[in-house]
């Protein structure tokens with residue numbers, strides 16, 4: 544099925560360096576799916592908060608979860624607007640001048656509002672999507688949530704109403720007059736990397752590291 548584009552609105556249209564903007568679902572969803580964390584922005588009593596969180600995408604909705612006592616999740620219950628940002632860092636860009644130093648990145652900004660997922664099967668489905676987003680294969684292996692654990696967890700499903708991606712790639716952009724300076728310039732590429740897994744101190748003897756852990760990568 545072909546993916547569509549988000550409409551450009553006053554709120555999500557990139558005005559600064561608009562050539563770096565993308566509004567298509569393929570790009571935006573790809574960044575959401577690759578990232579492990581997001582930052583959720585919301586306003587309570589006129590004061591802004593930005594809180595880091597785990598997320599996962601389920602179609603065109605973003606799933607967020609947490610303790611039922613979380614202030615952030617209580618706020619979402621009331622259906623307020625949310626702004627979620629997600630950033631993947633691809634490199635440090637070292638220009639000849641300090642002024643033109645930059646980063647290579649892929650980021651998204653999403654706007655929507657949340658609703659609490661109350662129905663048991665939908666809640667289990669959402670928790671599965673979140674778990675599988677972090678570690679594909681884990682849901683089938685780990686003990687599933689008990690009724691008590693399910694009740695202690697709030698699941699929020701946020702509509703992705705407006706979305707934008709902004710992407711910077713490539714070399715530094717120095718001023719013409721600076722290209723002859725005897726200063727190294729270029730990019731230090733960066734990526735998320737996993738290291739070899741470490742057994743839990745209380746791991747029962749004889750349990751091997753599963754393939755989905757050994758082969759984990761993003």
Ligand SMILES: Cc1cc2nc3c(=O)[nH]c(=O)nc-3n(C[C@H](O)[C@H](O)[C@H](O)COP(=O)(O)OP(=O)(O)OC[C@H]3O[C@@H](n4cnc5c(N)ncnc54)[C@H](O)[C@@H]3O)c2cc1C
Nearest residue numbers: 554555556557558559630646648649650651652707708709
């Ligand atoms: C890792 C990283 C580091 C950055 N460092 C800096 C910095 O040090 N200084 C700086 O000024 N800027 C930095 N930026 C760029 C910054 O995110 C903004 O794009 C920029 O500051 C312009 O903000 P604005 O509100 O004026 O943009 P506008 O273009 O006015 O924003 C309008 C709309 O465009 C969308 N948008 C804006 N920025 C982004 C984005 N990054 N990703 C997805 N959608 C976006 C949003 O929907 C926003 O509401 C950085 C970005 C990243 C990802």
